[in-house]
Amino acid sequence: MANSNNGETLKAIYVDNAATTAVSENALSAMLPFFRENFGNPSAIHNAGLEAKKALEAARTAVAKAIGAFSSEIYFTCGGTESDNWALRGICASKSKKGRHIISTEIEHKAVLNTLAALQEQDFQVTLLKPDGCGVIAPEALKNAIRPDTILISIMLANNVVGTIQPIERLAEIAKERQIIFHTDAVQAVGHIPIDVRKLSVDLLSLSAHNFHGPKGVGALYSKVPLVPAGYMTGGGQERGHRSGTEHVPGIVGLGAAIKEAAENMPAHTKYLVALRDRLIGEIAKIPQSRLTGHPTDRLPGHASFVFEGIEHSVYLINSLNEKGIYASSGSACSAASTDAPHVLTAMGLDTRLAHNSLRITLSADNTQDEIDRICRQISSIIPELRNRKTRKRTKEIVSSVFDNY
Ligand SMILES: Cc1ncc(COP(=O)(O)O)c(C=O)c1O
Structure with a gap:
């Protein structure tokens, strides 16, 4: 899988394995x-x-x-x-x-x-x-x-x-x-x-x-x-x-x-995936106002899911990652294209606003540690950008409403 961005071809990283996997x-x-x-x-x-x-x-x-x-x-x-x-x-x-x-x-x-x-x-x-x-x-x-x-x-x-x-x-x-x-x-x-x-x-x-x-x-x-x-x-x-x-x-x-x-690969794959998943979870935890969703330990070996405060909507995050050749999702293949807050997150007690800001990264044994590190670097730089973009948009809205009322 390759991702073409501004003429430069990057090897794409597929981390949406809960949506579907490659046929072996x-x-x-x-x-x-x-x-x-x-x-x-x-x-x-x-x-x-x-x-x-x-x-x-x-x-x-x-x-x-x-x-x-x-x-x-x-x-x-x-x-x-x-x-x-x-x-x-x-x-x-x-x-x-x-x-x-x-x-x-x-x-x-x-x-x-x-x-x-x-x-x-x-x-x-x-x-x-x-x-x-x-x-x-x-x-x-x-x-x-x-x-x-x-x-x-x-x-x-x-x-x-x-x-x-x-x-x-x-x-x-x-x-x-x-x-x-x-x-x-x-x-x-x-x-x-x-x-x-x-x-x-x-x-x-x-x-x-x-x-x-x-x-x-x-x-x-x-x-x-x-x-x-x-x-x-x-x-x-x-x-x-x-x-x-x-x-x-x-x-x-x-x-x-x-x-x-x-079934044959399960013991080896579980060990490998848990190590990758926990590395990812550990790195994302360093981003301020991020939160792991789901159970910290009783979770699928290759499954990591998060919410981020202040990014307006996960669709911006998924798109930014996509531009960098990283294919992730917001939580459910069926609802990714809709603007409904994932019903699972609101059922777990998250407010609707935060439930809109979810990211799901689901790994397969084809993913590597280098890929995890590239994903973490990208998320760590995209999240502050999205938060800034939101602040800039709000400031613009406030300024224009002041002028409208003038
Ligand atoms: C928990 C769960 N149930 C049911 C389905 C639907 O399965 P299918 O896409 O094979 O119809 C999915 C799809 O991924 C799922 O995640």
């Missing part, structure tokens, strides 16, 4: 044969079809192994959004006779929040739990929210905006004691932290390949509870009758290769 060499070379050489339809019974079917099932086994599930509990989808939709809508459809109350949190991704809003229109009731200042959901708050008609609890494993990791094992335990189905959106966590669905006691889990160096548009839903029979996507009956449509074989193969690779 391994995943790409695993996928390629399934576009042209082995392009068979996995439902066909000739050898070309059987080859594709074999690859599909090998990917299912790889996904299951990476999260401690059985292959029979893995369903392929077109990504995290679909997995979240399927989990929430599916459970509500099958359990609506038992009750219509769902518990989730204010800091979920829009794939969950907007699905819950749609379910509310169908007369489901939703309680959204508030996190503490570090973005953690207290088990006590969950206990207090449970009602006799609660049928589903959905709490994300790790947050996309601030990187906080939830105490899912304890939260899911509470659901289990009350025999309530527990779903977790693990899109940011899978491939980055160890996950064992049996140990965590979760009933459903969503994941997405493009968040751990697999391709975009492919994901999976783990479900150990029976899914609504044949009702989700009707047609030819693929995915054991649950999700019709010819499978995206190259993508699914890429998902399988990427999840296997991520």
Whole structure:
């Protein structure tokens, strides 16, 4: 990736890995044969079809192994959004006779929040739990929210905006004691932290390949509870009758290769990323009136997020970094282009003004210490410039209002 600025070509630094990651060499070379050489339809019974079917099932086994599930509990989808939709809508459809109350949190991704809003229109009731200042959901708050008609609890494993990791094992335990189905959106966590669905006691889990160096548009839903029979996507009956449509074989193969690779590299990558992340956090802490958001230690290995006082809006910071060849974001890929304050930060108690001034730097193992140092230098010089620009703008406004009134 290169960045051309005033005729000078700089090597760009990509640090927006929570938005998406580059497909790994391994995943790409695993996928390629399934576009042209082995392009068979996995439902066909000739050898070309059987080859594709074999690859599909090998990917299912790889996904299951990476999260401690059985292959029979893995369903392929077109990504995290679909997995979240399927989990929430599916459970509500099958359990609506038992009750219509769902518990989730204010800091979920829009794939969950907007699905819950749609379910509310169908007369489901939703309680959204508030996190503490570090973005953690207290088990006590969950206990207090449970009602006799609660049928589903959905709490994300790790947050996309601030990187906080939830105490899912304890939260899911509470659901289990009350025999309530527990779903977790693990899109940011899978491939980055160890996950064992049996140990965590979760009933459903969503994941997405493009968040751990697999391709975009492919994901999976783990479900150990029976899914609504044949009702989700009707047609030819693929995915054991649950999700019709010819499978995206190259993508699914890429998902399988990427999840296997991520699991193998996890110990080494975690150590490397935590060191880079903490170096970055330490340097940014030296900037006056800057603040780390999210939990100081219970956070994703490559995730650093901040807010800065007095910079007017993070879009100016993101643009200035972009001009220097540094690709970061303000917090959420879905809301980066909008002027809404990230809902996660306001839910954590930050005022709306400060929540607009957020920066998210999410690393991959491709990033280097030199890159971190270049990022820190640039941020340290851009922030005072933006603050000055604001002061100059205010002074200009005051002067012109004085003249207007003269
Ligand atoms: C926490 C979380 N959930 C869901 C999604 C949506 O996943 P996808 O982009 O695969 O639809 C994302 C996207 O990054 C996410 O961060």
